[in-house]
Amino acid sequence: MNLKETDLNLFVAFDVIYNERNLTKAGQVLGITQPAVSNALSRLRELFDDELFIRSSKGMVPTPVAHQIITDVRNALFLIQNTIAETEKFDPSTAELTFKISIGDSSEYRLLPLLIKELAEIAPNIKVETFFVSRKDAARELAAGNVDFSIDPPLQSDPHLRQEKIYEEEYVMIVRKDHPILKKDTITMDDYLDLSHIHISNRKTGFGQVDMTLYKLGLSRDIVLRAQHFLVAPYVVEQSDLAITTTKGFAMDRNLPWRKLPFDIDPLVLHLYWHESKESDPSSRWMRDLMLKTYGKLQKS
Amino acid sequence: MNLKETDLNLFVAFDVIYNERNLTKAGQVLGITQPAVSNALSRLRELFDDELFIRSSKGMVPTPVAHQIITDVRNALFLIQNTIAETEKFDPSTAELTFKISIGDSSEYRLLPLLIKELAEIAPNIKVETFFVSRKDAARELAAGNVDFSIDPPLQSDPHLRQEKIYEEEYVMIVRKDHPILKKDTITMDDYLDLSHIHISNRKTGFGQVDMTLYKLGLSRDIVLRAQHFLVAPYVVEQSDLAITTTKGFAMDRNLPWRKLPFDIDPLVLHLYWHESKESDPSSRWMRDLMLKTYGKLQKS
DNA sequence: TTGTATTATAAGTTCCATCTATAACAAGAT
DNA sequence: ATCTTGTTATAGATGGAACTTATAATACAA
Structure with missing residues (x-):
């Protein structure tokens, strides 16, 4: 065993496969095709000399070895993530980036105008795109990074999503x-x-x-x-x-x-959802704060 | 920032550069050439948007950002290492592998005969090769995996080496x-x-x-x-x-x-040295135990 | 058994980390 | 200053590994 002969990138595939339990969906999250995931899995299997995931009617179910590994893998990926996030500087006044927000039903017309107004003042180069992502796809889209935020009633509860109440109105x-x-x-x-x-x-x-x-x-x-x-x-x-x-x-x-x-x-209650991987990302954190603050203003009116 | 677009393998290079503070030697440890290390470093620099290591007379000295990152990186690599080591099964009676031992001065003739005899009985397919690696190269050779163990007087003390007293005689x-x-x-x-x-x-x-x-x-x-x-x-x-x-x-x-x-x-005191990365490797652990036990027998005679 | 999801395999291609070679650089010695 | 020694950085070429598309194999439900 030797780290320098090991492709560490396989471990992010491992993490996603473990979460999705479906190679096709894992591919969507990873942004690669299903055969590529299958191939990555076979390399992992060789590395660990274990099947890791067994095909069944409930999807790819993890073997005991996979279960044993997953927490260490997650912790490791989190640490790596952190090293990058921690050192990332974020200056809203100059940052050029686009946030993709899934916003359903009636919230869009209330949220956007004020948000855009705030952004224009303090972060002129930040753009916003809104979609509507069906609730059952939201978790995957957030994990894949296709969507940065989702605003929805507090129903689903994927363990990899973080949420905060953003809005309540009678x-x-x-x-x-x-x-x-x-x-x-x-x-x-x-x-x-x-x-x-x-x-x-x-x-x-x-x-x-x-x-x-x-x-x-x-x-x-x-x-x-x-x-x-x-x-x-x-x-x-x-x-x-x-x-x-x-x-x-x-x-x-x-x-x-x-x-x-x-x-x-x-009352109508809406939560703001984001993926755990963005938890400590400075830009995501900033945007979260802005949205919560902006909705706070709406509340009072 | 996104893990799936990040080459995690860069982090093992980062760790080695941090330890060696010298790209040429880092290359030796990693088993690649110096320009490859230099290239990897430049990718890391882009990733972190920071110099990370600055060339100086004392070698490549880490920037504050590099210092900030290193512990997370080490912990992450350790966890990954663990996932593999933990799941690695090791059965001495069937294992086919070769241990490379740096053994200096007078110890060889005392250690080897008994060790070989033990191995023949309980691990017939395990081979041993001995070298002599000069003390100043020992740490790097152990880190590179060119040598699995080193037996030396307890002098040097590289922080990435583990040691245990194996022998003492008047x-x-x-x-x-x-x-x-x-x-x-x-x-x-x-x-x-x-x-x-x-x-x-x-x-x-x-x-x-x-x-x-x-x-x-x-x-x-x-x-x-x-x-x-x-x-x-x-x-x-x-x-x-x-x-x-x-x-x-x-x-x-x-x-x-x-x-x-x-x-x-x-008295003559000898220590057995191994690299921290092998700490929890089952085969390494087993061999350590065997050597300590074998020397224990020698002691009593 | 047929149909509908999947996952696995095959063959071809692209891309990028590595290599060799060389230039640029830092610092101490002459 | 200039040379020398030990480095790191750059340039151009190359090979191999991981991706792609296409297709086969598989599991399971109807």
Whole structure:
């Protein structure tokens, strides 16, 4: 055994295979093709004189030897990572880089304007790109570095992701000015269900949080418009008698009248997710702080 | 920064450069040429955006950044090393490998016969090669893996070498049977200095431990024969009136008469040295134990 | 057994770390 | 200053290892 005759790069492949338990997906994370991963695995197998991962219906399951190794490997990679991250200087005023953010549903229109404004002032050469990555792919995309941040409700919990609550806001019902319903100061459940509603979601399928809550109460509302993008919503609301149920901030923002909902619903909570490998990366850390601070400002408004 | 776009193999070069502070010697340890090391260093410099090592009269001196990094790097490499060492199975009865041992001066003829005998019984496919590596090269040769063990007096102390006392034996004076001096049971200093002596050493230069001790007393002896190999000594002693001052074990071994020395001298102490990188290597560990055990047997005789 | 995921193998290609050779450099000796 | 010795850095060429695409083998569920 000798380190200088060992290709240490194999160990990052090992780590990824262990996490994904699927060579094809590991390849996506590593940015190489599946056969390359397969080949790397076979070199690891020779190195350790062990199968390391055995093909089965549950994916590539680690052998005892692989289990034995993984923690040391992870620690080692973390240390190496650190040496680089620690010495990396980061000056937001001159840094030229692009952050890729997966931002789903309704958050984009609220987050971006303020964030871009902040960036323009203190980090003029930092760019932002937003995507929408489906929740089940988020962990892998973050691991692969295709996405730097993901903003999502606190549902999934991949062990390699870090998260922090970034946003919380109560739901209200919003209608156009001079809408007849506004004669009442408090809306009853009957009032609410009599109205026609807009539902915005970029997920094709199923229930949003509002409909889910109603469903649990044995109720359902009349959704007349199901739209993909939030930007259309204000125009529709202003030109019609339709109601939209979304965060209070939306109402304030657009200067639209709103009323409390006639039922209890958990507030909208969003978490900011990032991959553990970026934990101590100075630029990532800086951006995290900025986003949390920026959302903090939004909160107060 | 991203591990998957980083050549981790550079870090073992970094570690060696840090230890050697000399690219040429680092190349010897790594088993590559100096320009290759220089090139690796330049890649490291790009990676860290720092000079890392600055050329000076004292060699390549590490920058603050290099100092900051080194411990993490060493820990990481140690962990990786461990993953391999831990999973390496070692069965002496079937293992086929060769240990290279640097064994200086007089120790070879005492150690080898018994060691070989032990090996033949319990590890028939393990071979041993012995060299003589000068003390100042020992650390580097051990680091490079050109030599697995070195047996030397406990002088040098490279921080990357591990050592354990393996042997200690008192010096005596040995002469042929029926030598006139044997009429006396205790030898005086005058007796000793009147005799002509053999000195065995494979170092070309200067004093051995005996002559050094005499020198400190303001004395010197008459060395008639200075020979390279210990094997010739017994024949010369048996055929002449020359005396040889060496370990008591030599006398017992050859069944030669001996007398205590008329001056105080530290006993011969030998240490077994190995490189820290082999610390947890199963085969190295096994061989260490065997050698210490074998010498233990010698001690008692 | 067929279909749908996978992983493994094969053959060809590209790229980059290494090599040899040489230049540039640092520092002490003359 | 100039030479000498011990270095490190650069240049250009090359070989081999790891990647790619394409395809075969495999596992398992329907």
